Amino acid sequence: MNKLLITVATVAAISLAPAMANKKATETTPEEDLKAYQDYFTKRFNNEVPLNEFQNGVYSIDEASRQNWEAIEEFPPYEPFVEEGEEMWNTPFANGKSYKDCFPDGPALRGKYPHWDADRKMVMTLPLAINECREANGEKPLKYKKGPIATLLAYIGYESRGQKTNVVIPEGDADALAAYNDGKNFYFARRGQLNFSCAHCHFESSGMNVRSDILSPALGHTTGWPVYRSKWGELGTLHRRFSGCNKQVRARDFKAQGEEYRNLEYFLTHMSNGIELNGPSARK
Numbered sequence: 001m002n003k004l005l006i007t008v009a010t011v012a013a014i015s016l017a018p019a020m021a022n023k024k025a026t027e028t029t030p031e032e033d034l035k036a037y038q039d040y041f042t043k044r045f046n047n048e049v050p051l052n053e054f055q056n057g058v059y060s061i062d063e064a065s066r067q068n069w070e071a072i073e074e075f076p077p078y079e080p081f082v083e084e085g086e087e088m089w090n091t092p093f094a095n096g097k098s099y100k101d102c103f104p105d106g107p108a109l110r111g112k113y114p115h116w117d118a119d120r121k122m123v124m125t126l127p128l129a130i131n132e133c134r135e136a137n138g139e140k141p142l143k144y145k146k147g148p149i150a151t152l153l154a155y156i157g158y159e160s161r162g163q164k165t166n167v168v169i170p171e172g173d174a175d176a177l178a179a180y181n182d183g184k185n186f187y188f189a190r191r192g193q194l195n196f197s198c199a200h201c202h203f204e205s206s207g208m209n210v211r212s213d214i215l216s217p218a219l220g221h222t223t224g225w226p227v228y229r230s231k232w233g234e235l236g237t238l239h240r241r242f243s244g245c246n247k248q249v250r251a252r253d254f255k256a257q258g259e260e261y262r263n264l265e266y267f268l269t270h271m272s273n274g275i276e277l278n279g280p281s282a283r284k
Contacts, residue, residue, distance in 0.1 A: 030169040030180055030270060037271045041219040044206065054220030055278045061207055062214050069282065078154055078228040078280040081235050085155025088148065093137040099152075102133035107156045110277055111163035114266050116176040123179050123262040126153065127237065144256035145240035150226040154235060157226065157279030165223060165277060167270040183267030186260060192251025198264075201245075213284070222269040224281030235280065238265060 028036070041054065045061055053060040059069045089107055092098045103109055113126035127149055131141035142149040170176045187198045201210075202218035209215075225238045239256035242264060246253040254260040 030177070033184065034271060034273055038219060038274075040203075041206070041217050044217070052275055054217060054272070055223040055275050056281075057220065057224070057283065058214045058216040060220070061217065065214065065284075072282050076228075076280075077282055078226075078235060081151045081154040081226075081228070082158045082280065083155075085151045085153070085158075088152045089155055093134070093139050095137050097137050099130070099133060102129075102136070106159070108159040108163070110153075110156050110160035110279070111166065114167060114262065114269055116168070116170055116173065116179070116266075118170065118173060118176070121175045122259070123266045125257065125262055125265060126156070127239070128257050128262070144237060145243065146232075146234060146236050150235035150237050153226045153237065154280040157224075157277065160277050161279070163277045165269060165272045165275050167266065167273060169270060179263045180267055180270065182260075183263035183265070186264045187267060192246065192249035194249040194251075196249040198245065218268070218271070220272050220275050222265065222272050223275050223277050224279045224283075226280050228280065228282045230282075230284050 038051065042049070042051070049060050056066070056069075059066040086107075089099050100106075110126060113129065114123050116122075117124040127142075127144055130149060130152060131144075135141055142152075169180050190197045190200075198218070201215050202221065205215050206217040207214065222238060225241075226235045227241070228235050237256070239261045242261050243253040243256060
C-alpha cells in the first residue's frame with residue numbers, strides 16, 4: 001500500500017468524524033444511522049450530489065471520470081452477460097423445473113434482498129437464495145465470487161433497475177438488530193497489517209485521491225452489483241469486492257456468503273435506502 005494512502009487515512013482519522021462512527025453500534029438505532037450516514041455524504045460534497053446520483057460511485061463526484069464512464073456505457077461490457085443470464089434463468093434444471101419455480105414473481109427481484117429471515121435468524125442474500133434454489137432442485141451450487149452466478153445476477157439486476165433500495169431492520173427483533181450491528185461494527189473496525197477499516201477509505205476519505213484513483217463514497221456502494229471491473233476483465237459480485245478490500249489492507253478475508261459478509265451487506269445496503277438499483281454496472 002502506498003504512502004499517500006496511509007497519509008490520507010491518517011489525516012482523515014484525526015478529523016471530526018460523524019457521530020455514528022464514534023459510538024458503539026448499540027448506541028444508535030438503524031434509523032438514526034441512516035440519517036447521519038446520508039446527511040454526512042450530502043454535506044461532504046456540498047449538497048451538490050443528489051441522493052440518487054450516489055448510485056454511480058466515483059462518477060457522481062468527478063466529472064472527468066464520469067465522461068470516461070459514460071463513453072464506456074454506450075457499449076457496456078456487461079451487456080453480453082445480461083443476455084447469458086437471461087438464458088440461464090429460462091433454462092430448465094434436470095428435473096424440469098427452473099428458477100421461475102423458486103422465484104414466481106419473476107427476475108425483477110433484487111430489491112427484495114438482502115432481508116432478514118426471522119425463521120432462520122439470519123440475513124438472506126440473493127446469491128444464497130439462488131444456490132438454495134439450485135440445491136433444492138438437485139443442481140450443484142455456484143461459486144459466489146464470479147462466473148455463472150455473476151452472470152445470472154447481471155440479468156436479475158438489469159430486470160430490477162429502478163427499484164429503490166429498502167432494507168428493513170424489523171422493529172423489536174433483537175436478532176435482526178444484532179446482525180445489523182455486527183455489520184456496522186465490521187464496517188468501522190480496523191483490521192489487517194495496515195490497521196484500516198472500510199470507513200477509512202470510503203467514508204472519512206471519500207473523494208480524496210490515491211495515486212490516480214479517487215476514493216468512492218460508500219453511499220450507494222451496493223446498488224450497482226454485479227460489476228464489470230476493467231481490472232478484473234469480467235463480472236464480479238459484491239462479496240468478491242469485500243474480499244478484495246480486506247486483502248488490500250493485508251487483512252484476512254472471510255468466506256463469500258459467510259455470516260460476516262452477509263451482515264456487512266445488510267448494514268451497508270440499509271445505508272443506501274432510497275437509492276435506485278442500477279446493476280449491473282461498469283467500473284475501473
